Amino acid sequence: MNRRQKLGQIGAAPTDEQWAVISERRPRPGTAWLLVVTSTGIACLPGCPARTPGRDRVRIVANLAEALDAGARPCLRCHPERRGAAGRADGGPAVIGPGVTGGDTVEATVARLTAAFASGDEIPVDRELAAAAGLSERRLREIFRERLGVTPRGWVSARRSERLRAHLADGREVLGALFDAGYGSASAAYEAAGGDLGMAPGRYRIGGAGERIRWTVTPIPEGVALVAATDRGLCAVRLGREPTALELELRAEFPRAAVTRDDSGMAEMAALVSDLAVGRPRPEVSGLPLDVHATAFRRQVWEALRRIPAGETRSYGQVAAAIGAPKAARAVGAACAANPVAVVVPCHRVVASDGSLHGYAYGLARKRQLLDAERATAKSAGAPERPRATSPR
Ligand SMILES: [Zn+2]
Numbered sequence: 511m512n513r514r515q516k517l518g519q520i521g522a523a524p525t526d527e528q529w530a531v532i533s534e535r536r537p538r539p540g541t542a543w544l545l546v547v548t549s550t551g552i553a554c555l556p557g558c559p560a561r562t563p564g565r566d567r568v569r570i571v572a573n574l575a576e577a578l579d580a581g582a583r584p585c586l587r588c589h590p591e592r593r594g595a596a597g598r599a600d601g602g603p604a605v606i607g608p609g610v611t612g613g614d615t616v617e618a619t620v621a622r623l624t625a626a627f628a629s630g631d632e633i634p635v636d637r638e639l640a641a642a643a644g645l646s647e648r649r650l651r652e653i654f655r656e657r658l659g660v661t662p663r664g665w666v667s668a669r670r671s672e673r674l675r676a677h678l679a680d681g682r683e684v685l686g687a688l689f690d691a692g693y694g695s696a697s698a699a700y701e702a703a704g705g706d707l708g709m710a711p712g713r714y715r716i717g718g719a720g721e722r723i724r725w726t727v728t729p730i731p732e733g734v735a736l737v738a739a740t741d742r743g744l745c746a747v748r749l750g751r752e753p754t755a756l757e758l759e760l761r762a763e764f765p766r767a768a769v770t771r772d773d774s775g776m777a778e779m780a781a782l783v784s785d786l787a788v789g790r791p792r793p794e795v796s797g798l799p800l801d802v803h804a805t806a807f808r809r810q811v812w813e814a815l816r817r818i819p820a821g822e823t824r825s826y827g828q829v830a831a832a833i834g835a836p837k838a839a840r841a842v843g844a845a846c847a848a849n850p851v852a853v854v855v856p857c858h859r860v861v862a863s864d865g866s867l868h869g870y871a872y873g874l875a876r877k878r879q880l881l882d883a884e885r886a887t888a889k890s891a892g893a894p895e896r897p898r899a900t901s902p903r
Contacts, residue, residue: 513581517548520580521571528570531556543570544590546582553577558588574658578668584658591616591657615643616657619650623666633666723764724772727753728780730787731879735852736760737780738769743799747783747851749872786853789883791820795854802850807835811845812855820856821888823881825863847871853880 524532524545532545535557546553547563553574554560571577574590584591619639626633634642639662640650651661658665723745725738730749736756738746746763750756761769773780782795796816802809810833817832818824824832826839826846835841846857852872858880862868870877 513551514548516580517546517551517569517582519569520546520576521569524565524568524570528556529565529568532568533562533565535559535562543572544574544577545570546577546580551582552585553582553590554585555588555590558585560585560587575660578658578660581668589617591620615645615650615653619643619654619662620658620665623662623669627666627669636662721764721767723760723767723769724775725757725760725769726771726773726776726780727756728784730784731883732876735780735783735787737776737783739776739779740767740801743801744779744851744854745801747854749787749852749876783853786856787880787883789820789880789885789887791884798854800851800854807838807841808845808848811842812849812857815846815849815855815857815859818856818859819888820859820884823859823861823865825865826860826868827863829860843869856880859884 528543528545544553544555545558546569547567548569549563549567553571574584577590578584619642622634622639622642636647636650640647643650645653654661654665660668721740723738723740725736725746727734727736733749733751734753734756736746736748736750736753736759737744738760746760748756748759757771779798782792782798785792786795800812802812811829814829814832826842827836830836830838830842833842842860846860847869849855849857849871852858858870858877860868867874867877867881
């Protein structure tokens with residue numbers, strides 16, 4: 511699902527009464543809802559002076575956070591982010607601290623972030639943003655959450671994934687797009703891990719019809735890995751011994767796609783995979799976009815697996831509990847078995863509750879080798895490196 515489709519599904523279609531407010535541009539006191547224009551991805555207050563969109567392109571949401579979560583941006587004309595947290599629709603800045611108007615703080619901070627983004631400068635960290643606003647970091651985050659439903663960091667990561675999606679839609683090479691989108695530094699990619707970027711709901715079509723899939727193979731201990739990607743993200747990582755057999759499997763999985771070998775175009779992604787296979791995950795891996803077909807449940811499981819640090823394991827039950835479905839250990843096992851991108855979604859880090867290895871699509875010996883390699887790396891590096899928790903969005 512692309513952003514437009516996603517936006518088309520949020521909230522509800524406008525009622526006649528809401529449509530009257532929008533089309534007559536007459537804000538009514540006490541109106542708490544916002545509209546999202548699905549064609550442009552912009553969230554507006556009712557009464558926005560911008561051109562009135564077609565009714566079929568308007569969705570009504572309860573608050574700005576809901577709109578931002580779906581990938582919308584606040585309108586630059588009516589500034590829904592300035593509206594008070596309690597949903598004041600009169601446009602006046604709500605005073606939310608002694609002498610501090612939250613709307614102005616948020617607006618100024620967003621302007622700073624936007625400018626840094628546009629110029630390619632380093633994005634200011636919370637400490638700098640807070641100092642500029644004369645607030646504590648904690649207070650700044652609170653204000654952001656109240657106004658935008660995200661922290662400053664969450665706001666930045668939403669803009670990055672937005673830019674990345676735009677680049678991917680242009681058909682650029684995935685890793686190039688990743689870096690263009692501002693994930694140039696490893697730590698930045700790490701911070702973004704676990705966001706919606708990492709597991710974009712791919713516009714996956716049956717059999718890959720109309721897709722262009724590029725692939726390569728890369729050596730791994732005792733075999734090779736086939737690494738394949740659409741223009742939007744990684745779609746397959748398979749482990750084996752015979753490149754030809756792996757290629758045939760790929761073609762069988764995507765019989766209607768244009769499948770071409772592209773060793774140089776896929777070299778960077780292949781290098782990430784071969785590092786994973788020797789237990790040395792590079793931070794970029796966490797931000798690597800995937801273009802995989804899955805039910806919402808499986809996607810949730812795979813996202814949870816990507817959060818298990820290298821060198822550690824979880825039981826099926828622990829993963830089930832982590833996604834809020836403690837009774838679904840068996841379904842977690844099925845999701846692991848269906849993992850289309852071996853090692854990138856580290857299903858090898860899931861073990862039986864007694865710690866024994868249990869099944870693995872590529873055999874227990876392979877699973878043991880991957881885990882041993884990761885543990886050895888983690889041990890030599892001291893504590894395993896953990897991705898920082900993602901800000902709530
Ligand atoms: Zn507007």
